[in-house]
Amino acid sequence: MTTNRVLDVRGLHVSFRTQDGVVQAVRGVDLHVLRGETLGIVGESGSGKSVTQMAIMGLLPDTAEIRADAIHLDGNDLLAHDAEALRKLRGSHMSMIFQDPMTSLNPFLTLGTQIAEMLRLHRGLRGRALREAVVHALAEVQIPKPALRAEQYPHEFSGGMRQRAMIAMMLAGRPKLLIADEPTTALDVTVQAQILELLAVLQRERGTSIVLITHDLGVVAGSAQRVAVMYSGRVVEEATTEALFAHPSHPYTRGLLASIPRLDHDEGALQPIPGSPPDLEALPAGCPFRPRCSHAVPRCSEEEPALRSLPGHEAGHRAACWVDLDALSVSAVGESRAQP
Ligand SMILES: Nc1ncnc2c1ncn2[C@@H]1O[C@H](COP(=O)(O)OP(=O)(O)OP(=O)(O)O)[C@@H](O)[C@H]1O
Ligand SMILES: [Mg+2]
Structure with missing residues (x-):
């Protein structure tokens, strides 16, 4: 097997049933992510970047029809598992962060409680070890006064700090693969650079693979080792970042x-x-x-x-x-x- 690939997707198709007809959002995507690398995914709005990753994560609504020739996650054939086993596999191997941290954070729970839940679930921590790990997780994403911050609610954090907190939560389970969908688009340039640097540091320390979806080719140039360019539901070019730019x-x-x-x-x-890009209902x-x-x-x-x-x-x-x-x-x- 191709064990240097943490994710290997072949022939992924996703279509949505809508009132106006069938939208072919993803049409035969082949994609792989090597261990420890960052794969950048770029392409215009609507090209299928998010839908591709959400399909792999199992996050699409019931109106989505998903087909694939193969999806391997860390050597596991996702197509061979039932829904419950799939949920477990995905939960322990990959997580996803979004542009808006509030899609993942619960406004009614303290950050500490939410991170603790991940640590309990994925690493089986309890008691004092758990409390220490929560503080450690916040410190790792360079949140000052982590013990104090653990007691606070998401609305008490600034945008950049909230994004850090979400990264802490999503990395708490030590996933092999982190999918980041426009994680810095809503942040100002300085904070954006800090978050990207943080991801790079965590990646170096843990060997996490990252899929980084972005509109910004500058972000790709600075953060990704390889790039896949998507257009109307397909990957139209794939190369190392260096080769793609050169x-x-x-x-x-x-x-x-x-x-x-x-x-x-x-x-x-x-x-x-x-x-403009073609109409996905009438390609x-x-x-x-x-x-x-x-x-x-x-x-x-x-x-x-x-x-x-x-x-x-x-x-x-x-x-x-x-x-x-x-x-x-x-x-x-x-x-x-x-x-x-
Ligand atoms: N739940 C859904 N129902 C119907 N169509 C959908 C659904 N989710 C996404 N689509 C359609 O699938 C296509 C691909 O969407 P996707 O969100 O993957 O684009 P994207 O490349 O991530 O764009 P952006 O850069 O704007 O985030 C779009 O035409 C979108 O309208
Ligand atoms: Mg998107």
Whole structure:
């Protein structure tokens, strides 16, 4: 088995039944997370980043239909377990943090009580050991006066401190995998940097793997070792962060990188990607990015490209595009377009 992978997902599909029809939110996602790494997931709003992770966590409502070829969590085949066993497996191996800590924190219980509950559940601590572990958990996320803070309620914390408290709670069970969905988006830049640094430190100390969902490519550059770029329910490019920034391959990724504001350009140089993402209830035939793509060839309207390795790129760099943009830029356009 591929034991260096803490999470390995193949062919994940998620659709929602709604009043207007079926929304195909996730359409065949392959994704893996290596031990101890941070995988960044980027993509426009609605591209399926959250739904993908919520499906893996088992947090989607009943209106979601989930199919997958394989989901392995720390070597366990999630598809082979019943609901109760699944809940236990997930609970002990992974946890998720959100943009708004109040989605996870109970406003009516002190932080100490909530962290204690996690420690009891996942690590079987009791009595004095439990009380000490609560204070230790808060100290670990650099909350000052942790013993005092343990007695306080969530509303007594600032936004950044509340986010730290949630991280403490979610890491209390020592999960192998932490899924962080836009954990810093609502925070100001300084606090955001502190939280990201905290996650990096905890990761180094414990070897926790992290999936970091973000709109912010700057966050990816600073925090993730690998990146998956999502577009309309699929992963369209996957690479190490270094390779993605140095040699982006998919036209959508190139567009995302070109649209980052830069200090050395004036605002006129910003290049937002023209158009908007497709309607997930009525996807176009072929590649969903085609209507916005300036490199499209006839095949792009007929067949949706699968994620495939890129010759001449670093191993593991994959993209879902029929057009070889690297070849386009170095050789005659007509020749390279003929290749599938
Ligand atoms: N419970 C639901 N019922 C119906 N459709 C849903 C539901 N949850 C999500 N969707 C749809 O699934 C698609 C993917 O949503 P998702 O939340 O994964 O996007 P996202 O990439 O996380 O976007 P954002 O960056 O805005 O958080 C969207 O079109 C969304 O409207
Ligand atoms: Mg989301």
